[in-house]
Amino acid sequence: MTGEHLTELIIFGLLFLLVSGMGFVAARWRRPTTMESLDEWGLGGRSFGSWISWFLIGGDLYTAYTFVAVPALVFGAGAAGFYAVPYTIVVYPLVFLVLIRLWSVSHVHGFVTPADFVRARFGSPTLALVVAITGIVATMPYIALQLVGIEAVLKAMGITGHLPIVIAFGILAAYTYQSGLRAPALIAFVKDVLIYLVIIVAVLYIPSKLGGWGNIFDSAQAKFDKTPVPSDGILLNGTNQLNYAMLALGSALALFLYPHSITGVLASKNRDVIKRNMAALPAYSFVLGLIALLGFMAIAANVKPIVTDGKPDTNTVVPVLFDQMFPSWFTGVAYAAIGIGALVPAAIMSIAAANLFTRNIYREYLRKDATEAQEAKVSKLVSLVVKVGAVACILLLDPQFSIDLQLIGGVVILQTLPAVALGLVTRWFHRGALIAGWAAGLAVGLWMLYQIPNPAKGKAHFGGSAYPLGELGLDTKMTVYVGVLALAVNLVIAVLGTLVLRAAKVADGEDATKASDYVADEGDPKVKKELDLASST
């Protein structure tokens, strides 16, 4: 089996070694005087300009799992899987004004994580802890899913067993430990060049072999017409349109609440870098849309997903499509693009999760007088632990479990929106009400996810994120994304709770930030040291 994939394997291996080398060398890139602080190790010195940020944030948001799972979804369900495109169009204008405020206030106060901000804004270590734990819990399965992306490629090359993944993540862990955020920033260049190359070739070359785009869409529709499921097809129907829009909106609201997205934003050197990137990042959405259409090409090319343990693994449709269509050496390049595409986000995610632990758990509860060097040390070690955890998730548990967890993770991270995103705009909410809203949103969200079956996969619970409104007593077959419903509950509780707590005159926290902090830019005075002294009580 491996023999016929030898060329692919060699190309894949060479490119993988190349980026691993870059990962280690990255520590010397734009070399700081010392790596012993979170600003340097965890945020690359907060010095990245427009180009580096574009590659870094793009490499961070558009992950290997996205590249594998989105076309797999389109392959299985059709138009509904294309929500990734409106999702990544809507997100940038949506967060444009909010992210620059986050950057400014973090620049002034030296915040490293979203929970740092929440702590200072609402004077509540508990709320910060809630935000930090939510972030870590939502990120962990996301890292594990990057492994699923690599695994899909390895499967297509006929490699089974877990050893290659353990080795790949071992190398990744080592250079992230050494180089911090500089490693994924440097590797992101290679990743994106490969991805753009592969996708451009794929969309020019493959349709010509499959009788053109019209034929690709027609054969996809023909396949969906034969299935008994009413909701699939190359267009949406009456019941899933609302879910399509809400899933795109909910995912867009959630994206920049993920700690790894915020890490990428805070590493920018000024506000203009962020604004320019909000305009330039949609270039990736274009690529993502083309990648989604690979799902239809796979249908037209009669791709059969690889079967493991008796179950067809639809995540393998794109790797198998490449294998059928391209000469071996180019398939190797394509596989390397996906594999390296997993390393960049996995590194940033583990850094972000480690920073959350260090700043909002270790420093807050375990060692209040931690120095910058100690913070960096702890973060480096925790980033290793996080990766071991992710590998263990894949090795010990059913990968399906990670996919379920990731689905839950999106709903979970959305519940930090009132504290983090609305907190950037207004200080109206009471800290107690935000905690209550978070808890209520989480409970409702998890309950609804538990209720959703997936007959196609033979699952009674956690079968998807589209909640039928009929369950709420409405006379309709329409479905809505759980995250948006849970967020609505969260907001209602947070508003009512704030009114009640204000009326009852329950003490609210001090706001350590000033209005002018939110519009500060590069070169403006920082108040980092004063804040550290003032907030250590």
Place this chain on the structure above:
Amino acid sequence: MVTKDSPPETRRSDRSPWNWLLIIPVVVPLLTFLFNSDGPRIAGFPAFYWIQFAFIPLGVLCTVVVYRATKRKG
């Protein structure tokens, strides 16, 4: 670490009427009834797909206009 030589300039703000332009690319791609149809096809692409691809430059355009129009002088 603390550089306190230049006091913050006169009241800066992110407020601008241009910001309202950002609503267009947030709302339009979510209106599924605008594009949920097969025809007219362009180069084999059903309307559902090419229209959504066309929303990408729309989003870029609106964001660039807001960025240029609200850029701080100096």
